[in-house]
Amino acid sequence: MSDQDIRKAARHVSQNEGLIFELSSPGKAAYQLPPLDVPMVDPAEALGPENVRAELEGFPEVSEIEVVRHFTRLSTWNYGVDTGAYLLGSCTMKYNPKINEVVARLEGLANAHPCRPESLAQGCLRILRDLSKALVEITGMDAVTVQPAAGAHGEMTGLLLVRAYQQAQGNPRQKVLIPDSAHGTNPASATLVGYQTVSVASNSEGTVDLAQLDRLMDSEVAALMLTNPNTLGIFERQITAIGEIMHSRGGLIYMDGANLNALVGVSRPGDFGVDVLHLNLHKTFSTPHGGGGPGAGPVAVKRILEPFLPVPLLRENADGSLALDFDRPQTIGRVRAFVGNFGVLVRALAYILANGAEGLRQSTEDAVLNSVYLRQLLEGAYELPYRAPTLHECVFSDKKQARHGVHTGDIAKRLIDYGFHPYTVSFPLIVSGALMIEPTESESKQELDLLADALLAIAREAEQEPETVLGAPHSTRLRRLDEVQAARRPVLRWKPAGRE
């Protein structure tokens, strides 16, 4: 396979660039402060000589053009959603609309200090109110907190609510049930809230094994943490029966909303027995992933959990004005300073406004259409370990390619040469050699066809010329990185020459 056969991408020159520290030399500057309009104070006199530092050792001294070129060059070494399809399963790398960025930067919102008196922050509070209402409608729940900063933070918040609720019933209980297909954050969050985690095996369909759930569910289980559709992209068909098992024995259902984008406008967690869920606004609601954050992880709950929500909670006064309510005796407390990741919440609301009910539903439909279409094109070339119908994502395995010594990680690296950001590698853990692919609704038919062609070509390469795949990527500025060396001898910061 030569470069000419790769239709989506071509090589182009990229600039080399050192570390910002390596561009530094004394006397260069990229800043100018306005003249000081008050008498200048001597730091040693004001703070005491013992409290003053001599210099910021090692800090860069560079000019503005160097800063601009430095970070521009770095940016060209990245691949973003705006570059092309970004197939990370469960991460929902959908298009980030540009109007969202504009409104989040409006003066009056971007400059608002979080400690402003409520009477001067009514605009911010109305945004929170309008977003909260929309999220309640979309999820079919009763109330929401927008304070959690990310999905995992939402999980912790949700489980604290579960625990507070169970405590109020007389026993906080000891265990949380987690399917073996779940994200690693689920057990980590449960531990943080003081629960033991018990793994629930998946059945041959890839869904929760009801008989096993029935055996495991006892009076010491506080909740089941369920991702629905699960990380295989499969909807838990037995959700009503799962709800009966849990609720009849005093347990709750926590839903990890990472895959809510498969359901918006089609089915609501509040209507299928979920008691509490977190939403990843950076997934379903299009806020940018930012290279790994910031996100936001609002938590929506049924009425029974509302008294325990974190403070402050948004409250509407009789006169229609909005306030932050701190007087909530049963609250689990505060999970973050101030009101939450406001700038992310603004973007999510802009997305909901742009779509409306119809647009949100159509986005869900297209996300599923794209995923199922891709599954159809790839079946045969790649092993599909679970054959149940899938929604927004599907998980293949590298079983066929592994016979030739090619594994999921190698296929991913080769996909880079074809101009795509790879899928999620080796997750979920219940599939050996997993390729977890989520195209989202943002991909056109043309992009999907190119992607399918690329994955089919790689499947052929794996058989005919496996070394091409094993040596990939061939087109990037750096070849495969030595991750073992990075972990064995960690170098986690730059140091000046001679002081490493």
Next chain:
Amino acid sequence: MRYLPKSPDERRQMLQKIGCASIEELFDSIPPEVRLRTPLALGRGQSEPEILQYFRARAAENTREEACFLGAGAYDHYRPAALDALISRSEFYTAYTPYQPEISQGTLQAIFEYQTLMCQLTGMDVANASLYDGSTALPESVLMAMRANGRRRVVIGRSVHPEYRQVLTTYLQHQNITLDEIPYAESGQMEETALADRMGADVSAVVVQSPNFFGIVEDIPALAARAHAAGALLIVMIAEPVSLGILRPPVEADIVAGEAQSCGVPLSFGGPYVGFLAAREKYVRSMPGRLVGQTTDADGSRGFCLTLATREQHIRREKATSNICTNQALCALMVTIFLSVYGKEGLREMAIHNLSKARHAAERFRQGGARLRFSGRYFNEFVVAGIGNRPRVKERLLEQKIIGGLELGSYYPELDGSVLFCFTETAGQEKMDQLVQIMTE
């Protein structure tokens, strides 16, 4: 819908390929009894001008001020124009966690530079790739200290940001850890004799903030000596890292963590912000969150990748050092660009301007007959006693388009009537003088 790149005919072709008669069929795996039968009550989709109009109206409802003297964990410093231009490169903001290092070197190198800058700023050996914010960096630091020494009691200054302490209490409520609060002295610093009384062999960490919530600089070497004498770690929280442009870094600490919003992240009504966590090298394997390390590729060229991931939830699940999944990469990038633009001299100069403005304002308060509540040394914030709780004064300030300081009574009942003010380099002398004049009349 304008974000969806498909024509009706393409949808039909795709359905045909799949072998489905309708879109509805794609959802057959969802049982009919849990399907939504009516459209969501969210109205129609809106155009860009309508969306802009909605948010402009909300911004206008916020009442525009000309000067704001609030700090308390969120600081207004000038953000250079290059900063927003650069973070708007969509290869940065539309990327995700750099799982594939060969096509994520931009993010990875920027984080490596961020980690280096945080080490240089704080005097620590290693820094992680960032956490959600300062308030969550506190429990992450405390849990890290407990992993390091296995002890179950933490003593914390009452002068640590009250909302950070509230978040800490929330995180620790099911961890079987005791929290002891140490009062503040007349200087505003941690009461050292009270600390001495509370120390013991069961103390995991001493937590102090500097400059603390009242703006007062703490005596880090003395507190470190107390902590270390009992075998405890010293955690220093920093909510205003611009102070480190002139303040001596807390090199005696074991963990230095806090909020880096003040270095280039918009106030944005409280978030997104960016927590930082730096530590002594020996604690690196107890650290929470992502770390970027330097390595080489197959040709021997320098490159960067995520490393030491065996601490993290996606590998360790319930045994992970934290449940945190990603970092706050874009905000950390803002910090990196901000610190690169201001650099070695600029951050120092900015810090001196802050100090000078605050000194000037304090002098004016004194001249107006007001009294600073604490005698300790301060950076860009201080507390004035006995001038709060006067609605008429607030109204008069607002007439002049000024938002004054933060009333402390709701956080500290004993400080009812005291007000916390912040003066950064963005504070103009005229507005400062106006503020003081109205407040001291």
